[in-house]
Amino acid sequence: MKLTSKGRYAVMALVDLARFDNINPVSLRDISLRQGISLDYLEQIFSKLKKDQIVKSIRGTQGGYVLSKKPNEIKLTNIFHAVDEKVKTVQCKKESKKGCNGKATKCVTHNLWDELETHINTFFEKKSLEDLLKNNTEQRT
Amino acid sequence: MKLTSKGRYAVMALVDLARFDNINPVSLRDISLRQGISLDYLEQIFSKLKKDQIVKSIRGTQGGYVLSKKPNEIKLTNIFHAVDEKVKTVQCKKESKKGCNGKATKCVTHNLWDELETHINTFFEKKSLEDLLKNNTEQRT
DNA sequence: ACTATACTTGACCAATTTAGTCAGGTATGT
DNA sequence: ACATACCTGACTAAATTGGTCAAGTATAGT
Numbered sequence: 001m002k003l004t005s006k007g008r009y010a011v012m013a014l015v016d017l018a019r020f021d022n023i024n025p026v027s028l029r030d031i032s033l034r035q036g037i038s039l040d041y042l043e044q045i046f047s048k049l050k051k052d053q054i055v056k057s058i059r060g061t062q063g064g065y066v067l068s069k070k071p072n073e074i075k076l077t078n079i080f081h082a083v084d085e086k087v088k089t090v091q092c093k094k095e096s097k098k099g100c101n102g103k104a105t106k107c108v109t110h111n112l113w114d115e116l117e118t119h120i121n122t123f124f125e126k127k128s129l130e131d132l133l134k135n136n137t138e139q140r141t
Numbered sequence: 142m143k144l145t146s147k148g149r150y151a152v153m154a155l156v157d158l159a160r161f162d163n164i165n166p167v168s169l170r171d172i173s174l175r176q177g178i179s180l181d182y183l184e185q186i187f188s189k190l191k192k193d194q195i196v197k198s199i200r201g202t203q204g205g206y207v208l209s210k211k212p213n214e215i216k217l218t219n220i221f222h223a224v225d226e227k228v229k230t231v232q233c234k235k236e237s238k239k240g241c242n243g244k245a246t247k248c249v250t251h252n253l254w255d256e257l258e259t260h261i262n263t264f265f266e267k268k269s270l271e272d273l274l275k276n277n278t279e280q281r282t
Numbered sequence: 283a284c285t286a287t288a289c290t291t292g293a294c295c296a297a298t299t300t301a302g303t304c305a306g307g308t309a310t311g312t
Numbered sequence: 313a314c315a316t317a318c319c320t321g322a323c324t325a326a327a328t329t330g331g332t333c334a335a336g337t338a339t340a341g342t
Contacts, residue, residue, distance in 0.1 A: 011250050064288070181304075199318085204311085204317050290335100296332100
């Protein structure tokens, strides 16, 4: 199971976007500067976010990105899914009809990882971008 | 955050061990054969498990490993800790006194990862080897 | 029409991590 | 003494990560 900085960057960028897109679209250049994330890398991330319709793009001068939905409708699950962040436990290499790795029975840890996956996904399904926004503005003194 | 097959193998091997060490120590060779894990790799894993006193080793002919504690006293947390399985969310590269990455404030996702970490650790602290054993014997028909 | 801005796409890469292998040991019961 | 089985450290191929680089295309404003 992995949670890498691609997922973290996606969340950071979207929180930033949510905070500044009240009037105008927000350019990746601005997000890049404010959050300290490479512009080129952000472009990769946003192309994925767009594909999953979490953001919309507006081209041209004064263009940028805006959220496609309200912050409370964007769950972390959606974000991670968009950027291929696998909240997925290690798979058994070959899961045949009957069991794992060609054996007749499920491997002893199989159910465990399933449970864990559910446990984590529950967490991500509850948290929305709005929750993070609140949390963040509270923090600023 | 990562959960790799080292952690998975450790759990698989310990469940196997717990099931067979009633009378005699269990050799890694047997575990290797039953679970389909490379012997050399198992040796690396067990040296870590031994260091954290989860198993004891008995050398010589008819030697092998036995659990140091009862299955219900061995939590998954302990196992993962032993094999350096980091259930740890991505860190901000430089966490100074005030904030992350040299900024004045904590990065917007900082609290999020802390929460997640706690969430996952809770799961692992509850689960013991005994739980997995039950689960597994139930499964066998 | 021109131009600056900003999105779009795809190829490429260095560093790190993972999941092992390999080659030697050392201890001990029979 | 010898087979078994633990013990240790060095090494490595493949995958992943976290980017960079280059070459576009679309659009708003002048």
